[in-house]
Amino acid sequence: MATDAEALPAGGEKKQNEALVITASSLGTVFEWYDFYLYGLLATALSHHFFAGVNETTGFILALMAFAAGFAVRPFGALVFGRVGDIVGRKNTFLVTMAIMGLSTFAVGFLPGYDTIGIAAPIILMILRLLQGLAIGGEYGGAAVYIAEHAPPGKRGFYTSFIQTTAMLGLILASSFVVGLRTFMDAETFNEWGWRLPFIFSILLLGVTMWIRLQLEESPVFQRMKAAGATSKAPLKEAFGEWRNLKIVLIALFGAVAGQAVIGFAAHLYPLFYLERVAKVDGATANFLVATALLLIIPSFVFFGWLSDRIGRKPIMMTACVIAIFVYFPAYKALVAAANPAMAAAVERAPVRVIAHGGECSFQFDPIGKNTFDRTSCDIAKSYLAKNGVNYANVEAPAGTTASVRIGERTIAVPDPAGLDAAARRAAVAAFGAAAKAGLDAAGYPDKADPAEVNKLKVIGILCIFGILATMVYGPLAALLVELFPARIRYSSLSLPYHIGNGWIGGFMPTIGFAMVAATGNIYQGLWYAVVIAAVTAVVGILFLPETYKRDIEA
Template identity: 50%
Template sequence: MAVTEAHDIDRSRPMTREEKKVILASSLGTVFEWYDFYLYGSLAAIIGAQFFTSFPEATRNVFALLAFAAGFIVRPFGALVFGSLGDLVGRKYTFLMTIMIMGLSTFIVGLLPGYESWGMAAPIILIVLRMLQGLALGGEYGGAATYVAEHAPMNRRGYYTSWIQTTATMGLLLSLVIILLVQSYVNGNYEPVPQFSNGEPLLGPDGAQVMLEPFKAWGWRIPFLGSIFLLLISLYIRLQMEESPAFKHMKEEGTQSKAPLKEAFGQWKNAKIALIALFGLVAGQAVVWYSGQFYALFFINNVVKLDQFTSNVLVAWSLILGTAGFVFFGSLSDRIGRKPIILAGCALAALTYFPVFKAITETANPALANAQANTEISVSADPETCSFQFNPTGTAKFTSPCDIAKAMLAKSSVNYTSVDAPAGTPTTVTIAGTAIPVYDGTLTGDELKAAKSAYEKTVNAALTTAGYPIDPKTNTTVAKADHFFDIFKAQNMKLVLLMTYLIVLVTMVYGPMAAALVEMFPTRIRYSGMSLPYHIGNGWFGGLLPATAFAISAQSGNIYAGLWYAIVVAVMTVVIGLIFVSNNGHRRSLFGDDPEHQVHQSGYKDAPDSKGW
């Protein structure tokens, strides 16, 4: 007990300049890792054209599925692998492994020749590199959070770990800014590149050779290649670090776990903490985090129909304005606890998402909002022929007339009602009183192309007549940014403020999260214990949000209905968190091993009697 008390006293003093430097360096390295990971997501369409489009559709679908799995499904397995290593060999050396794997994988993507040069080997190597990125990222967050928390003074853990919480947003922001700068420079200073297929010139419908803008042809590689400098900086920084005091203390006492995964998840007394962390904290945080950043970007770009450059500029500015909230709420959690801030963020999201996203539509694209409010559109179909169009990998096929009608209307951001028709009744779309029959998606060849083309032309003409701004070139009401600093027009400024509010909610749920998770697990299994619920929550609950939201919107006929997914998960977290999560974690030492302190110092009400608390 005396040893523990000495450590508690030592940890309660202000941090030295060197300790602050170590924690800042740890956060900086994590920014680089998130930058590496987000590059692929931001450039996925361009990369897919380089590596996958030459394959038959079935093969492209397999690669799309694997790329999706690498980005989200693999992350929890990385949490298990590196979490176990972090608890066995130490935080510092596991840190070095994750940054090396992530950095080298990203750099090699920039060097990797496309399908035209290497054939089948190119996309296979690309998928392997993506898998390695996902594994490394799965081990990075738990290590960063654990390392920083175990260095921080006991009464300042929320503040210091909140810098780790800024890293994902800063990584996203850095990737967006680098892409915007490189894209503008390359396209402005280099000529379009002629395209070839199997060594022959690729011709367009008019018989002319297809030309590709230089950024899509080769400029996309520059952000990947540039990451080598970030890797070298990160390696240098992390090589200067010392092992975490809590891990060294545990090693000196001989209380290390010999099987951290088995102890963390094979024993109910610890496994139930991971379940409560997942459903009572992380799941709600994940959907609010993805909604405020990724879904907001998807929404203004694909649903509200802003161009990609404008969408990136507006989101980038909202990130710049809102990121300080991570540190503010992390610091606040040192005084009032982690639980009330995280759950308040989830509750506010559930209460305000509908009005905020509606305000974004009305501000960004008034013509679209006006058409939605004043045009009656319905889909009449046998309900047995209508699918729930959940398609996270983009590989599923929905060929019934009902699915075709709903998918097209949803992608055109049309609000409509569904009318149940008797079995065998042909599906029709009615727009402002005009009924349009829907073609059969099981047709093949030229017959399918002709039917699809005729249907889409008829529907688009009817929507245009009804007031929907189908042609973006004629929509003068839509928001537009001509350059990065073009945000001071009233329309753009209001959009930035609305999206900054969404970022503030992100900072509420995410700012105190690292400290909250670290405090729920004993030192001997901390890296493993916190990493898995975090990456299941963010990789699965959060990562599936865009696909789930689109499927719900298509099913219901309302572009805002997909928000129910985030709202339901956030409310679930509020309820479970209120009942099962304690608010006393910020008061306990990460060094203590005295069982009598566990109930009032842990992040879980019925903390187990385990060495290492």
């Protein structure tokens, strides 16, 4: 750093304290991920208040879609703000992105629900999510580039790894806030208005973050480029319109970021939803378990960032992708057994099967809320099981067969709704629900996990395994992306693959995963999404991703 500053002509950029650079950039990441994690942590409350016009299963998936909507537009934000960052500068760009994101989050705390303003509620919520997603599209790239361009040679992995640690701190802060509120508030009060407080509190985080970032100077690499007239006049065209650069963007996406995204989401958000929706652990306990595991693995981000400065970025990241392929299915099964042993035992002892003709079964997801899933016997059966998070297998039956549900050796007939009027259909569905509930109770299927039976140490241990894999891909990632691209188009070039990976591939993992579970009845089906993408990244990365840790990033 001293050498960089002293090498400049008089009037060059001011030398900055390295700790301030890391803290200011990383605090933005804390705030950024605090905002995004709140949507995941409060998906059930958001579903209740903003998607009350649809059935429960669809409402939860729609809440996840609102969560994912912010991720969907992140690549567009990467293009907009990446271009600005390469032309105008790193510092001012991520000041703007932080302000947009923070104010959008704050506004959610005061947004009226569906019961007050009807369909306008989810529409406004979606708009706020889209604004956040656009802003975050420029945030990560700015922080990664800013820190790396201040880091001494041989320490870029170590310095930039702090960005990832603070992402986890954002989750821990959000989790702690939500758990604290749920602990000191009764459930009714929290669900009525207490869930709004974490969004309102974010205005304080925004103020602190903006104040600290205003103390920063522009990055020395950008200042030197600007002084020399070497900045790009058309960074998007140069980054994505020239094959020599576009090729590296594609390799970065499929050979690094895609795997990092699914491994990261399989370590924090997906387990949280999984514990609540599948293992039926109460929300406060699930939040506590995930936050505790993430707190324990935080030093690993820095360790793997430091290690990547010595042995390279690629071997660490590819090793994590390969391990994930073989670990996820057995580890998630172990997670269910540890979190809800009664459920795991019931699934083994008395598996549930839906016997029906596949052509009469609907996909158990209705984005407009018009399908009550009561038009066929198969739909009645699957709707009940999906709503209650029951793992089941499908057994094909001849066309025209009225569906039945087999719980172990017990068979429960499903009513055929054909020819029934609306009132009779509702009565038939209710009667089936009561019979299915009695059958599940008799087979030992619990309505929720018994808090006394949750093996917290084992759950945390399994979550730590997921977390260590995430730190192996996250720790070296920022340095790798910075080193892959030339300085004049760096902000644009690294932001797009990062946000396509984390915005589209990773951000939709919870939504797609739970839609796959709802459609098939197999509570582990959604894991295929992560396994396949990790495998693709391992192959592409091993074959095509260059090693970068000794590169000069001034060029």
